[in-house]
Amino acid sequence: MLASRTCRLNTTRSTASAGARAICPLRSPALQQRRCVAARGLGKDVVEGWLDLAKLVASEGSKAKSPYEELAYQIGRDVYVDIAGWHLFLRDMSAVPGLKMSQALATKLGPEVAGSRRGLLESDVAAVLKKIPVELGAGKTRVSLFEVMPSMCVSDLVKILDDYARNA
Structure with a gap:
């Protein structure tokens, strides 16, 4: 298995001329057997580290989800703010620490949209957005x-809310 092997450095050349260089394990099977040695302990560390990471990722999905999680995902994926030409998507922007x-x-607009089958007007959405402060420059x-x-x-946010109202 190439992922769990490491190559020795070719130390037969003088380090003054070309320096030590790694030998490619893919050149031939004979070179691979002669010049590559298995790293001791590397596989176990890598596997255990990967399992810890897998547990972390799996535990993220086990958290209790809010009824507006899908709406939050769609808003965060498609809606952004523009600051000096930089697009900051709302999924990356903090409202308060941890949120x-x-x-x-989604938590604010979801209940309003879920009650009506037509969604919200753009003026209603704009009124909500005007009440949300954003701090710039710390x-x-x-x-x-x-x-x-x-x-x-x-407009994209209004369309997302309309689609959510129709499907809710």
Whole structure:
């Protein structure tokens, strides 16, 4: 298995001229047997580390999900703010520590949308976005979420909410 092997350095050459170079294990089976040695203990460490990572990833999915988790995912995937040409998606933006902006919007707008089959008007969504403060420059400046969100993203948010209302 090539993933659990490591190559010895070719030390027969002088280090002054070309220096030590690694020998490729894929050149021929004869070279592979003669010049590659199995690393001791590496496989166990890698496997145990991977299993720890797998447990962490698996435990993420076992958390209790809110009824608006899918809505939060769609908002976070498609809606962003634009700051000096940089797009910051709402899934990456914190509303408060431990809560992403997409989750906060889904929690706020989800109940309003779920009650109606038609969704919300763009003016209703804009009114909610205008009430959400966004701090810039480590709190030096405070603007509303509506001010840093392009009009196209506000329209996309309304479409996401309409689709959610139809499917809820």
